[in-house]
Amino acid sequence: MPTTTLRLSPALRDRIAKLTENTETTAHSFMLDAIAEKVANEELRRGYLAEGNARLANLLETGMGVEWPDMRRYLAERARGRSPLPPKATKWRG
Template structure:
């Protein structure tokens, strides 16, 4: 199987689902049969399947492509959010340990300066 991905649309009297293969980007061990390596099962309501199918036709893409892109964009966004929160926590811990900071007025003045001169240096931290 290649890393481009595979989409299988399964229909049974009891359930509908898309099976997405995301290559090495995402793997799972809890998969309903049939078991395909690197496959993720996404259960969708019929109305959501229809919306995805309609959008895929309009964009001249496959439903698999749209779902894969949506998942990867979500993961990227959430990873960035988690990195931001971690950086904020680290910064706050550093402040608590050292007391180094700049005031809101100093920050505001720097923002004004940057609009005129993009290379304007930020104010030095102090206690």
């Protein structure tokens, strides 16, 4: 595995050391976990944005969409643990 050097400010280095002081985690492991978590979050964020942009493009292209009151009722039922039928898309522009 290739080596990468991180330049940390003394303050950040001390904060990491303090967090790992009484644990079985090393500062190195802590930093690797933090980087992996940040990468995973960014990948999710970009996926959500891509999906949202694709859905918006589809909505603009087809003119079909779900009215917010219908979606709100559907989501409320899902939050209650029920399995309602998804609302149907309708033409929202001429």
